[in-house]
Amino acid sequence: MRFDEFYAERSTVVGAADDVPAFKAGVERLRQLAATVEDDPAKAQRYLEATERMLLEVTAPHSETVDLAFEAMLRARRVPAGTPAEQRAHVEAGIDEVTRIAAAAPTDAERDAALDLNATLLGVLERIERQ
Amino acid sequence: MTRFDPASAVPGFDGLWDRLAAEVMRSHQAEATLWNGRIDYIPPEFERSVRGRATEDGRLLLSRPLVVEPLRRLYAEGPAALSDPKFAQECRRAIKTAAHELGHLTAPADWTIADRIRDHDRDEQDPAEEGFIEALTQQEMPGIIDRVLPAELAVPLARAVAAAPEPALPSYPGWTIATGTFAAELSAEFEGLRAIDVLRAGARESASRRADALAGLIVSRTRLPELLRDPERAAAFRSELAGVVGAGFAGLSDVPTARTAGMQRGERIAAGAIEKVRTSEQFFAQMADFGGLTLDHGIAPASGAVGSRPTPDHERLGDPAKPALGNDKEGPAGRG
Numbered sequence: 229m230r231f232d233e234f235y236a237e238r239s240t241v242v243g244a245a246d247d248v249p250a251f252k253a254g255v256e257r258l259r260q261l262a263a264t265v266e267d268d269p270a271k272a273q274r275y276l277e278a279t280e281r282m283l284l285e286v287t288a289p290h291s292e293t294v295d296l297a298f299e300a301m302l303r304a305r306r307v308p309a310g311t312p313a314e315q316r317a318h319v320e321a322g323i324d325e326v327t328r329i330a331a332a333a334p335t336d337a338e339r340d341a342a343l344d345l346n347a348t349l350l351g352v353l354e355r356i357e358r359q
Numbered sequence: 360m361t362r363f364d365p366a367s368a369v370p371g372f373d374g375l376w377d378r379l380a381a382e383v384m385r386s387h388q389a390e391a392t393l394w395n396g397r398i399d400y401i402p403p404e405f406e407r408s409v410r411g412r413a414t415e416d417g418r419l420l421l422s423r424p425l426v427v428e429p430l431r432r433l434y435a436e437g438p439a440a441l442s443d444p445k446f447a448q449e450c451r452r453a454i455k456t457a458a459h460e461l462g463h464l465t466a467p468a469d470w471t472i473a474d475r476i477r478d479h480d481r482d483e484q485d486p487a488e489e490g491f492i493e494a495l496t497q498q499e500m501p502g503i504i505d506r507v508l509p510a511e512l513a514v515p516l517a518r519a520v521a522a523a524p525e526p527a528l529p530s531y532p533g534w535t536i537a538t539g540t541f542a543a544e545l546s547a548e549f550e551g552l553r554a555i556d557v558l559r560a561g562a563r564e565s566a567s568r569r570a571d572a573l574a575g576l577i578v579s580r581t582r583l584p585e586l587l588r589d590p591e592r593a594a595a596f597r598s599e600l601a602g603v604v605g606a607g608f609a610g611l612s613d614v615p616t617a618r619t620a621g622m623q624r625g626e627r628i629a630a631g632a633i634e635k636v637r638t639s640e641q642f643f644a645q646m647a648d649f650g651g652l653t654l655d656h657g658i659a660p661a662s663g664a665v666g667s668r669p670t671p672d673h674e675r676l677g678d679p680a681k682p683a684l685g686n687d688k689e690g691p692a693g694r695g
Contacts, residue, residue: 239630242622242623242626243623245619245622245623246617246619270550271547271550274546274547274548274550275547275548277547278543278546278547281543282540282543282622282626285536285539285540285618285622286618286619286622288526288527289526290528290532290618291528294530294532295532298530298531298532298533302533302612302613302614305482305485305612306612323405323408323409324408326408327407327408330408335525336445336448336449336452337448337452337525337526338528340410340425340452340456341528341529341530342530343408343409343410343425344410344411344456344459344531345530345531346405346408346409346410347409347410347411347460348485348489348531349409350405350409350412351412351479351485352482354414354415354479355479355480355482358480
């Protein structure tokens, strides 16, 4: 197999990573294919290892709390048109929302990881004040 | 290097902040920090909702109850306090927050507070700014604790943390995962380039020059420096590549939370940059094979052909010297 064929197959596997069982099966298939790459086996091996790390990432424990807080932060940093006071109120409401989500976290680690997100929103407030 | 300002509101904790600032500089391999030595408290109205913040004027702000109080208790009570693993984890996270925020202040040697303030207004740079710094800080944390706390605290803290380990939970999950994937993809493409070096190149740079620095790193791993000898043309190519990278990270402003989305976005940003350099590398190499055409005045290749074959590492001519770094504080096209 040529490297570009391996790379194309790998792109298909990564593009379908939302389906974790299918992603696992795809990584297994890439393991077999990597061993057949003739023109650049070392690079194929490196891309295989990067794909295996992606699989670890996708299947690692994650926090619903931090995910929710991240979404709230993304919404809050989209500052609507309006007066500075209105914009400030929008961002402060976002800080409050992230803080409420963090307060309900099942663990202290999740609470603190969620609260860290508010640093970005404090920065958005600084931008509004300087306008 | 800037030292902790004793006029700060936050206690000095026997040199902790100086050691931490130096450690962050070391881990980022940064030329300078814009930290001005001040560490004050987050305003009271936000002290329960914001853990830390690097201000645009170079101060570090830390939450009194969430970050400073655990450290005050640690220094007041000593190792005995660390018999509580929950408290030990609280201390670890306090140091991590301070390290992350100090990471925002690392910069090139010529960078100034005025430059930082100008950068700060470019909100499209937030995803890369947070993603690179968080990804690197997460990786460096165990060593940072060892090096910034005195041994009588660092050893029992490490022991307590190991006894009750917590899963690594990066803040900014979509951005951090995208950044980590981007770094891993470049490491896969370019033999000898470590993912952590990509993270460092992104984390230590000022926001508006980050994309250009990453473009320079990528170009330096290809044949392009020898194929594109004209400085003006090389700079134009690097600027285009920086535009690809910068736009990719700016696009993370709306990344869905799902881990796979961040991962796939990071992979796509890297793939776009790799395709651009490999396609151009092939084009200019073929032009050179035509026998002495002056490439520096030739036509540029079209945007990377879909499915174009990346040049295998063994077909390259070794590691060319890094191209000259541009020193334009505005960065490529005035943004990163």
